[in-house]
Amino acid sequence: MNPNHLVEVIPGLYQIRLQVPIRSLGYVYAYFVRSNEDNLLIDTGWPSKDTFFELETSLAEIGVSLRQIRTVVISHLHPDHFGVAEQIKDLAPNSKLVIHRADAALILDDYDEYKGFVSELHVWLSEHGTPPEELQAMLDASTEMLNYFRPPKPTTIVSGGEILRVGDKWNFEIIPTPGHTIGTICLYERMSKVLFSGDHVLPTITPNVSLGPYYKGDPLGDYLESLDRVNELDVDLVLPSHEFVFSNLKKRVIEIKRHHDERLNDAMSVLEKGSDYGPMSGYQVASKLKWHSGEWGALGAWERRAAVMETLAHLEYLKRNRKIAEVREIKNGKPQIKYALIL
Ligand SMILES: [Zn+2]
Numbered sequence: 001m002n003p004n005h006l007v008e009v010i011p012g013l014y015q016i017r018l019q020v021p022i023r024s025l026g027y028v029y030a031y032f033v034r035s036n037e038d039n040l041l042i043d044t045g046w047p048s049k050d051t052f053f054e055l056e057t058s059l060a061e062i063g064v065s066l067r068q069i070r071t072v073v074i075s076h077l078h079p080d081h082f083g084v085a086e087q088i089k090d091l092a093p094n095s096k097l098v099i100h101r102a103d104a105a106l107i108l109d110d111y112d113e114y115k116g117f118v119s120e121l122h123v124w125l126s127e128h129g130t131p132p133e134e135l136q137a138m139l140d141a142s143t144e145m146l147n148y149f150r151p152p153k154p155t156t157i158v159s160g161g162e163i164l165r166v167g168d169k170w171n172f173e174i175i176p177t178p179g180h181t182i183g184t185i186c187l188y189e190r191m192s193k194v195l196f197s198g199d200h201v202l203p204t205i206t207p208n209v210s211l212g213p214y215y216k217g218d219p220l221g222d223y224l225e226s227l228d229r230v231n232e233l234d235v236d237l238v239l240p241s242h243e244f245v246f247s248n249l250k251k252r253v254i255e256i257k258r259h260h261d262e263r264l265n266d267a268m269s270v271l272e273k274g275s276d277y278g279p280m281s282g283y284q285v286a287s288k289l290k291w292h293s294g295e296w297g298a299l300g301a302w303e304r305r306a307a308v309m310e311t312l313a314h315l316e317y318l319k320r321n322r323k324i325a326e327v328r329e330i331k332n333g334k335p336q337i338k339y340a341l342i343l
Contacts (some may be wrong), residue, residue, distance in 0.1 A: 010192065010237070015239065016032060016055065018030055018051050018055065019050060019054065020046045021048065028045055028241050032059065038071070039068050042073045044085045047079055070095055071098060072089070074103075075241065076183060077104075077107065079149065086151075100158055100174075103184070104154050106181075107152060121212065125138065125305065129284055130308060138305040160174050160176030164187070175233070179200065179227075182217075184200055201240065201252055203238075235249045238252075267289065267311065271339060281338050286304070286311035289311060291307055319339070325339070326339060
């Protein structure tokens with residue numbers, strides 16, 4: 001196997017590269033902290049046999065078996081992070097599985113719960129202007145995903161602020177950083193000035209921040225506040241879940257904030273240009289914005305759904321900051337939510 005799958009970043013702390021069968025992601029990093037009786041794994045990769053094998057063989061290179069893992073922390077409830085958590089627990093039945101309270105509340109345990117979730121999403125996307133023919137394709141994309149899932153069953157629920165002690169050397173503080181998901185956490189080690197940033201802060205790309213039926217409220221507002229929260233920490237090394245390890249956290253925080261400012265301005269100018277035709281739905285605004293994955297017409301169902309939800313997070317933020325107003329209409333007996341500029 002490729003020896004670069006496992007890299008010792010600092011003594012006792014390893015990065016493990018795991019393949020993800022989604023082209024846009026490519027791979028995800030898990031991190032392993034070695035401390036004999038206390039071994040810690042942060043994230044577990046995509047739910048697949050290949051991931052399990054990659055983890056197993058990578059750790060075997062340093063003489064560690066998955067049975068020797070004491071704690072698994074899931075940075076947030078996305079499949080490329082919680083992937084094989086349950087399979088690891090099968091091997092190490094006394095290990096802890098740590099997830100934030102807000103994400104743990106969203107774990108879907110069975111197919112009925114999943115169906116309920118999908119139909120709620122269906123209604124919600126429709127209210128926000130998604131044409132019926134596209135809705136079906138978006139929902140089919142969700143059903144395909146389901147086949148891979150084995151929902152994680154956390155043994156330890158955290159709220160943020162707790163310290164996870166690993167051996168004598170490491171004390172990882174759990175930093176709540178909602179935004180990418182409502183229960184995203186980062187881990188901070190004060191002595192070594194290391195931040196495990198998960199998907200919260202990545203070196204060149206920005207995580208999806210989405211409004212949806214399972215993240216109501218103000219996801220973008222939360223995300224920007226969470227950037228401030230990590231920005232206050234004294235950090236030398238940022239260990240993200242994608243791309244590469246980097247060090248200048250403060251510079252990156254400024255860049256990400258600028259990116260969201262630009263997206264907010266873009267959404268405002270779409271509403272301004274479209275104002276001749278009346279208020280616009282989240283779907284309509286999304287279809288007029290630029291997306292780095294391509295032109296609107298070329299985006300697949302999965303990407304379009306992500307784009308609509310991301311746009312709505314920005315519209316919700318603008319609404320809360322009194323730049324735009326929400327307009328509710330009834331069309332063919334069904335509620336429709338639209339947005340208009342406030343002058
Ligand atoms: Zn994620």
